Amino acid sequence: MSAPHIGVLALQGDTREHLAALREAGADAITVRRRGELDAVDALVIPGGESTTMTHLLREFELLDPLRARIADGMPAYGSCAGMILLASEILDAGVVGREAAPLKGIDMTVRRNAFGRQVDSFEGDIEFEGLDSAVHAVFIRAPWVERVGPDVRVLGRAADHIVAVRQGQMLATAFHPEMTGDRRIHRLFVDIVTGRA
Template sequence: MSPRIGVLALQGDTREHLAALVAAGAEAITVRRAVELDSVDALVIPGGESTTMSHLLRELELLEPLRARLADGMPAYGSCAGMILLATEILDAGVSGRDATPLHAIDMTVRRNAFGRQVDSFEDDIGFAGLDGPVHAVFIRAPWVERVGPEVTVLARAADHIVAVRQGRTLATAFHPEMTGDRRVHALFVDMVTGRA
């Protein structure tokens, strides 16, 4: 039976993540309300703007239900802004009152916009632990990981910085695999959800 995986549909590449999950063998739905969050086996948090996403999570009364599901062990995958939100600590979190809010799902410290502004966005082929061959990675105002806890596995680096990690059944990348047509990262996540990886 296919896992039911939600994509947090507040901002970002929602449609692309849905398509990648379906191609990887999951049933995929959008999540904007607590009742939808309750109906999924796992969640993808896409890219976007982490302070805006945090604000919308609070406004839609999703922040605490999402934190509770993550604390209870719901698998999650975050790309770019999603990686930022899954962290325990966010550096350069934003202006007071509109800060990016950590969800405390992966024991890591993440720096927002670490690779630079929009004009500094880039693409690179990077090695990714557990996948055959390099992954073509698209970095858009991307974060990087500055610290990982003892239970976090580093999966990929770019320019000597950590850009992909895993802790248990939670995965995060600083880049956007949904934009390239390479479905291996999503397939890895689906396998994590079902217990095959």
């Protein structure tokens, strides 16, 4: 089986780190900044960053509606941190009027932005992650958490009693940044989702 062609949205955030992690996990990974690049990939990673800025850039690059359409058509997507926020069906504290984060409606969940606090409240810790044989070291930076999940959403991980990792079908999201550690198991899980092995 050939390697899946997975894009990393390259408007803001840890693009290089996600590309490296995906390649180590067995994917053919490329950056996505234009409509033609989005159309050419089998799946997409939406990295961390600032969700209102990312929404603004998606609009500027004329990618917001095409990305929503690809997700609605079943394209697999993985979002970390701001990517989790954008994959939600509903966003709490979405930002100031006119600069709100726009939900892509990939996962039936309600996400609260910056739920764990500001930059100074960022933290790291080990969390249990469903399906993995040992804990994941998770890096939380101005991280969101999930306040509500729909009936088809599987909760994969929690931190401080809050939901921080979920999956719905071919959609995966984490409130933390696995690309910042050497652990490639979550990226490997996403590659397996894309190829139908998970």
